[in-house]
Amino acid sequence: MPADQRDLFDLGLQADLAMMQQPLLTRRRLLRLGLVGITTFLAGCTPMSNPAATPTAAPSPTAVPTTAPAAAAATAAPTTAPPTTIAPTAAPTSVAVAECVDAIPRETAGPFPGNGAQGANLNVLSRSGVVRPDIRTSLGTGNTAAGVPLRLELKLVRAGGDCAPLDGYAIYVWHCDAPGRYSMYSPGVEGEDYLRGVQAAGADGIAVFQTIFPGCYAGRWPHIHFEIYPSLEQATSARNVVHTSQLAFPADISRQVYADAQYGNSLRNLGQLSLERDGVFRDGWEQQMATVTGSINDGLVARLTIGVPGV
Structure with a gap:
């Protein structure tokens, strides 16, 4: 240290x-x-400023970084109008710095987990290639899910105590596509398995996925599902799960993404929802709200530190 x-x-x-x-x-x-x-x-005794306030210098609309820092501020005024950018809500100075958090709430895996709990034919964890950083393409068909690019950086730490990074623990993530469909289940995409994948956390506890911003279907706030496993070797079926939860996305960022026509009815669906009424997040979402930075044109970066209990 x-x-x-x-x-x-x-x-x-x-x-x-x-x-x-x-x-x-x-x-x-x-x-x-x-x-x-x-x-x-x-x-x-200087009061802390609001992390959600828009900075005086807009982030540069550069490509999504391959490492964790927040988007850099522009040093000179552009000669043309910049692409839509999103101000950081509370970007950490370095994702490698340990953050002590409470245990993230345990949530349902939902009706579309694809983890073997509903039978061997619905277990993406048993398929070759499921351990992958880029989950946008189906393993079998090669079809790719369209949508606004999203780099997902999840940091696994031991909840409470020393909040040590969980080196070697595995995380399985899955979410719907831009129109709100789940691969392996929804009509039209039963034969796909995109937007599902597994990664192991490194020594810093971080696992990274390249995906798309999920759509918003009727009745649920924009979210991503995930399950924690003790290791890659044990990330083969639901019987080895250590903890299951979901992460949420900020409303303002979601509205900007859903202005894109490829997200179908997502903008209308979001307008009929609130976190306070969502069946999963209504009992509190502080530990589950992702921090999002970046540019819609060049890609977004979502970060969340996940406190895993009982490990």
């Missing part, structure tokens, strides 16, 4: 008491600022 990170936890009793008096989200943002940011805050 770098010296500046070790010093964050050795600022003395007065600093510890001051930090404990701050709200949970403020403490998390302070930790991301590092030693200089924390000492400046404690000295001046």
